[in-house]
Amino acid sequence: MSRRYFRIVTEHPVAVMLIALLLCAAAAAGIPRLSFESDLRIYFSPENPQILSLDRMEETYSKVDNVLFVLAPKNGVFNNRVLSLVQQLTADAWQIPFSSRVDSITNFKHSYADGDDIVVEDLVPDAKSLTPEQLDAVRRVALEDPLLRHRAIDPDGRFTGINVTINIPKGKELTSVPLVVERVRALAADIRVRYPDIELYLSGVVMMDNAFAEASERDMQTLVPAMLVLALTLMGLIMGSLAVALAALLVLTLSIVSAMGLAGWLGILLNPVSINAPNIILIIAICDCVHLLAGYLLGLRNGEDQKTAMLNSLQGNVKPILITSVSTGIGFLCLNSSEAPPFRDLGNITALGVLAALFFTLTILPALMILLRAKVTATGSNRIQGCLDRLALSITRHPARFALGSLALAVGLGAGIAKISLNDEFVKYFDDSTEFRQHTDFITDNLTGIYYIDYAIASDTDGSVNDPDYLRTLDAFTGWLRLQDEVLHVNSITDIYKRLNRNMHGDDLAFYRLPESRELAAQYLLMYEMSLPYGLDLRDRINTGKNASRVTATLRNLSSAEVLAFDARVQAWLQAHDTDIRFSEGTGLTLMFAQIGMRNIASMLTGTAIALVVISLLLVLIFRSLKYGLLSLAPNLLPALAAFGIWGLLVGQVGMALSVVAALTLGIVVDDTVHIISRYLHARRALGYDARAAVRYTFARVGSALVITSIALSGGFAVLGFSSFEINAGMGLLTALAIALALLLDLTLLPALLVLMEGSRRVAKNTAPEPAPAQSRSDAVNAISTH
Template identity: 45%
Template sequence: MQQFWLNSALRHPWLTISWALLAILIMSAGMSQLYFRGDYRIFFSPDNPQMLAFEQMQNEFNKSDNILIAIAPREGDVFSPEILELIWRFTDAAWQTPYSSRVDSITNFQHTEAVDDDLLVEDLLLQPAMLDADKIAGMRQVAMSEPALYRSLVSSDGKVAAINVIVQLPEIDQNQEVVDAYEHVLALSAQFATEYPQVDFYHAGILALNYAFASEAEKDASTLVPLMFLVIVLMLLLLLRSFSAAMATVVIILVTIFSTLGIAGWLGIFLSTATVNVPTIVMTLAVADCVHVIASMQFALRQGKSKEEAIHYSMTRNLMPIFITSITTSIGFLTLNFSEVPILRDLGNMTAVGVMLACLFSVTLLPALLRLLPAKVVPVSHTANGIEKLANFVVLQHRKILPIGIILMLGLAAFAATNQVNDVAVKYFDKRTDFRQSLDFIEDNLTGTANLDFAIESQQTSGVNDPAFLTHVARFADWLEQQPEVTHVASITHVFKRLNKNMHGDDPDYYRLPEQQDLAAQYLLMYEMSLPFGLDLNNQLNLDKSATRVTATLQNLGSKELTGFEQRALAWLATEMPDYTSSAASTALMFAHIGERNMASMLKTLPFALVLISALLIISLRSWRLGVFSLIPNIMPALVGFGIWALYSGEINLGLSVVASISLGIIVDDTVHFLSKYQRGLREGQDTEGAVRYAFHSVGRALFVTTVVLMAGFAVLAMSGFRLNSDMGLLTGLIIMLALIIDLLVLPALLLRFDNKGKSNENLSTTTAG
């Protein structure tokens, strides 16, 4: 079988290439089905309880998708004729935002004033022409005392104001809709920025988040993927020192990526912030296969074999290791299917497919290409000498290396458990991204950027007008306002109090809740009548007025603090308002929970992956003993890596929660290659020391080269502006490097120290087999 396959690849290279091309074309055609998705929902499976709660709330009350524009004059505050006119004009212009249904700012706030028996409802600033010192003083007084505005649409020091644009996306082509609406606002800001050079504009809101998800993904696709490609080509030329071999590798990489993306397209998988980097990862992993094949071939060529013989030699040596390592790598990535996050599952599946395709192409298309391309004998590089020196060092010093290595490993690994799960969508973005800078500014100068919505059910139609219910809601609103994390609270009780005051000739003593149900209901009727275009009560009351929504704006907390706040608030509601049911939801809360849920499920699958991969290793090496030895270089790199991470950052997000699984699949390769060569050395009759030297000699350089390539690949990923990707790249790269160090220092030291008695058995079995 193997012979047949090798013969067809080597004797009929053109035929092999034609078949491969046909298959590649069919697979790649699926690329036309690929599309980008950037909304935050891609992080949540359809049955995610926090998302269901959030959608339930959005169905009950109005959807709250928005774009917030913060307007910050560099000097003075916003209460100057100039800036107020700017806010007025921007508010007016923002109505043209695609899909917008409402625009709110301090200028179009519906100010209600009681004059005798007249109730005057008017924009706080109807026309900029009305601005004089009195008007401005009046506006400042209203803005600073009105709960709907203070620390929401104007900062407490008056230096920053905001315009909030509510949008209703039809969700037919959501990505495009987000882009259309958000870029319209960006263009408005740019236009006003040229007119008002003394003013800075910042953008936030759900649409800004969605836009940032999509634009960072596209940025990665357009910068990181080509950069990765360049890095790989350069490294191949440098390491393989053969133009034709490098070109053959580049071809394999390209067809692997196209086929992988094509299959993803056929399967209906979309590109997202996570999957956009699949090409980078697959490229990296495909290179490893090719390097092993080509390095062996060059080794054979140096020994004077013909090109055809050299390819044959390389193929017979590498077929099994490449297959096994591809399987283990795939298993690592396939465990991502246990993740709670759909796009991480996509990442795992796409990469697993890519890895198997790379394996397929590097044992069919690659030999065929190598057969056709010219091959020259490449002289031995300096690394080979370095490898010999390293082998000497390990053999001579293994009694010192082992204890020092073990102490270092255990010492660092001990910190791994101190990492804390923390998922905050805003913090997924690097500080250098526009989105993050905007959010940080708004957070520091205006108000929090995270929301938490509470729905409180009175359990009966029109129950929100019941004074007992209102009293409780008002107490809850007060409680929220007293919490240190809370910057703003929106509650219908504020509206009731204001109306009561208005109906009593604006007497401040009447800024309190109405005391009868019918009075409250009739106030609401009146309030509804005064509402302007695009505003209704539905964002605070449900259709039959049985429930109300109280929205707390919070400082951007870590996920632990946010879930802690949620628990505290729900506990308060349960004890203080036992007659009513309440629930909490928000996008921030969804992210706060997903990290924990995902981490829990990934930790559960890790032992499973470890057992599966170790079993594979034991079967392929046909040795229990070596299987047990392999555990240390397989487990320790991730533990040490996470230990170092704890010292470096200490925070684990969604991207990092999968690193242990995927790195396990990759680093096992090193162990497989080293141990299989060690085993071959033993079988060829050498003692432990000789077998270790043999393993160093035959596979050390290839391991070094592939590790450098892999590290480069993940280092490129680490340059992403999106921390899920950059952190994943950074830590995976680190773990791969640690794996090489452990494989080349600790593993041989371990073998030299403890694998003395196994030697004779091995020899026996080889003799009987031979």
């Protein structure tokens, strides 16, 4: 940036503001193009092998999106009143938009022998007319049938579920999910009014998709205002001027509006993760404003007129602001290495916001400050500066102690990484305060799990599902699954074949086994399918060619590591029983989220390495020194290491979201390093100070601003910790922790290393006096422009 441009800003502020506002308006025109999506599938890219496997499974059989109603009556399920309610709710659920199937204990297709015939009918044809004997019979069948137990009824008959399969057309989720949820909640509200003694709980994939959207809406309603209040408070207290705070607020608002508009023009989608981009942009924009405004207000306090103060502040801060904006943008752009598209969207939108904040900080802000008459008052930064002066003096006297102490602290804390385990339970993405989490926890504790894995078992010959060898292999696999501690329920067609075989032998329990011949099995299956009504056929279990079937294992609440270990045992069993029958890899959201965590860690390690190399090369070029470029690695890498170590000691688990924090923070924490080394090099090269004097000069010139911006950044990200959405809360808290640790290391380790590396060597023959905080700004306005 040339001095000529700075003079244009200070001499023609109105024109500069109008041009900047017009550009903002052009960018903001893209906001109507933004759209929001909250489907769980957004966390998987289209080429992800697990999402492709899930798509194939759903194309072959049916979708697994569902709404689950669970009733918890005080006196158990098996009485006329409760069963009548189940029957009525089953009928009403067919009216839910996009419903394609409804399963409950009342419409369960029960088969039994009637002479030489098999009767297939609802387990409960008319709940109101059931006699006590019939109620006992219904109870016995429901609790004994493996297809119902731990799925539609608990083993004690206290709770029951009505599962509604929802088939929303692809691409219509944004408008369709709210319609489904609205109808579901209306049904639930009506039941709660008519049956106040019966508790009702809601869960399922569709309710989870809606919970993602509602969590984002809550965050926008609470966290964004909290961020704005934080920004105004910090700017007002630190700068000591309401006019300055309002000017900065305008820059923050324009940066966010421009970034969101550009995202709309570029077709970037909003989701529960990327919706936090405005919050992050707001905090990062504060840092740009602080550096420019701090220099401007200091000039005013030293007696400079407004134009001179702003001109000097622009000249002295433009390069550090530019460098830090570029490095921060690089860090966020490296989120494109993430396996999860929402984090890519977050990185891209935030990077756009960083560039917008840079633009408006160097246009709107200086122009507006020229037009405003800011009153200068004493601020809290004076007290901060006094502490920093004493710290600088101690570091320059005892650099080895500070270097060894801060290194030992960072490495010691980093050792806590060994205690970290990977865990992505998507239900626990929501905290205990959300209705979805509360309802789902109750259901998993009392009735059934919502975590499942599907396996497809296929043969090359059409109709082979009726082959005895196929059925025996399928039955062995089903039986093995039911023996596993992780499994609550298994849905397999072998249970239907066994029941039909028993029915055909007068319901003799001795014949509860698979048919002995292919012809007999085919006859049973045909007869059974012809008795099934529309919507309750076997298409969700058997493919159209009848050469493959789906086995679904419903699991208890498991960590990601436990899910992966379970699936590994399944694959080992399938390989050990290798026959002509083909087994697919497991699929389902449970397994997919467990796998993407590991994939995301691997991809983000690559992304972080790329960010590190690019930022390091940038610093080497800017500092014109390989030595200082390499020296900057320590304070840039150690904060993330120590932060993850503390997280491992206090929390112990990380998920998909936290794997992006290292790359995210790398671009942010480098800001402090850039400002410190830039001022230090100016003192060494331009002013001729020795290392100790240069460190004290650096603390006097940028120390307060660095503390202020770090407080703003840490506080802003910490606000995300109040999100009810764990992905955002965890990412915010860990990032805030890393930024706080970065400030600590930049104010202790980095200056100590500078002193130890340079000793008392000078780069100029003259002996410069030791600078003091009150020294005139005339030496500092060209802080890094001269090297």
